[in-house]
Amino acid sequence: MLGQLFCAFGQPFILNAATPYASLWFGPNERSSAGMAGGLANTVGMAVADLIVPAIVLEQSQMEMNFLIIACVTTACAIPTFFVPRQPLTPPSFSASNRDERRQSLLTSLRELLTNYNFLIIFFSFGTMVGMASTLTTMLAQIVEPYGISYDEAGYLGVAFIVAGIVGAVTTGIFVDRTKQHVWVLRIYVPIIGFLFLAFYFVVKLDDYAALAAVCAILGFFMFSLLPVALDLSVESSYPVTETISSSSLWMCSQVLGLIWLVAFDSLFDVNGNPPNNLNRAVILAVCVTMPMMILSTLYNSPNRRMEVEKEQQRLS
Numbered sequence: 436m437l438g439q440l441f442c443a444f445g446q447p448f449i450l451n452a453a454t455p456y457a458s459l460w461f462g463p464n465e466r467s468s469a470g471m472a473g474g475l476a477n478t479v480g481m482a483v484a485d486l487i488v489p490a491i492v493l494e495q496s497q498m499e500m501n502f503l504i505i506a507c508v509t510t511a512c513a514i515p516t517f518f519v520p521r522q523p524l525t526p527p528s529f530s531a532s533n534r535d536e537r538r539q540s541l542l543t544s545l546r547e548l549l550t551n552y553n554f555l556i557i558f559f560s561f562g563t564m565v566g567m568a569s570t571l572t573t574m575l576a577q578i579v580e581p582y583g584i585s586y587d588e589a590g591y592l593g594v595a596f597i598v599a600g601i602v603g604a605v606t607t608g609i610f611v612d613r614t615k616q617h618v619w620v621l622r623i624y625v626p627i628i629g630f631l632f633l634a635f636y637f638v639v640k641l642d643d644y645a646a647l648a649a650v651c652a653i654l655g656f657f658m659f660s661l662l663p664v665a666l667d668l669s670v671e672s673s674y675p676v677t678e679t680i681s682s683s684s685l686w687m688c689s690q691v692l693g694l695i696w697l698v699a700f701d702s703l704f705d706v707n708g709n710p711p712n713n714l715n716r717a718v719i720l721a722v723c724v725t726m727p728m729m730i731l732s733t734l735y736n737s738p739n740r741r742m743e744v745e746k747e748q749q750r751l752s
Contacts, residue, residue: 454666454682460523463745464612471608471663475601478659544680553672553737554681560625560728561665562688567632567721568658569689570696572596578718579639579647581710588644592651599652600659607660611667615742618735620664624657626729631657633726636718672737674744696724 453473461469492501548554571578575596576589584592607624611617631654638650666682673681703717 454670455678458670458678459526463742466612466667468605468608468612468663470666471604475604475659475662478597479601538677541680544676547676548673548681548684551673551737553735554669556731556735557621557665557669557672558685558688560621560732561661561669561685562692563724563728564625564628564658564661564665565685565689566692566694566696567725568600568655569693570700571654571721573697574700574714574717575651577704578714581713582639582642584644584647592648595648595652596655597659598655600655603656603658603660604662608663611664615739617664617668617671617739621661621668621732621735624661624664625732628654628657628661629722629726629729632718632722636715636722639718640715668735668737671739671741672735674740696721 453476454470457466457469457473491504492498548558572593575593576586579589579592580586607620611620631650635647635650635654638646641647666685669681669685670678699720700714700717703714703720705711705713705716708715
């Protein structure tokens with residue numbers, strides 16, 4: 436339990452580091468892809484662990500060996516971080532070069548964020564979608580098992596969700612890096628996700644595993660694709676607030692809402708339903724939570740402040 440507490444305490448620092456480091460080390464045409472890679476590292480790590488651990492731990496007596504392997508892998512990954520410089524010798528962009536000058540007190544930054552309605556749109560959209568994605572992957576087996584889908588088959592659905600999500604995040608990250616069409620991606624992807632949750636509600640009852648796998652894969656593709664877009668827009672809409680605070684706020688919202696959705700899902704088991712112990716009400720909750728986000732996303736109209744400042748500085752130089 437103590438070890439889990441330490442890991443849980445350290446995980447937010449890893450999640451929050453991706454966007455600030457991407458902004459510090461990469462130029463305007465690579466930031467989204469770099470932030471996407473950092474944001475996905477946590478998900479990829481969990482997916483790899485979910486696939487490898489069951490193959491290693493065949494009985495309870497082998498659990499200590501599992502922890503030892505995890506400790507060795509994580510330690511090996513942690514060692515190179517001691518040799519990473521604090522910042523590059525040559526800043527890749529104007530926003531990276533004046534990062535220290537933009538630094539202000541936490542209270543001042545939070546006040547600016549809480550009075551910026553465009554940031555709040557991204558804040559709640561990201562928190563809702565990422566929190567729901569985390570809850571869905573956690574509860575997926577319990578959702579589909581009442582309909583005759585085995586635990587192993589549910590695991591394959593989770594793999595389809597994550598693998599397709601990785602593909603979506605990579606392609607979307609590259610796309611927005613090249614086109615800068617963050618806002619249009621937000622306005623298109625969020626409604627698609629809402630309708631996909633609605634499709635999931637109906638498909639899970641059809642006894643059609645292929646259709647369910649397809650919906651899970653497409654849902655993962657679009658949900659994970661919002662990672663680089665929303666993280667970038669949180670910075671663009673709130674600039675000159677530092678990337679550390681704006682992106683960390685998004686991750687905090689997703690973690691809090693993910694916990695709330697998880698508790699809500701767990702309380703919505705329909706013991707006497709048809710079939711028994713189904714989570715139909717929980718899926719309806721997911722639909723009711725995600726569908727309104729499509730309206731919220733259409734209200735976002737902030738200019739890309741950081742990009743505009745960098746273009747102006749480039750023009751003057």
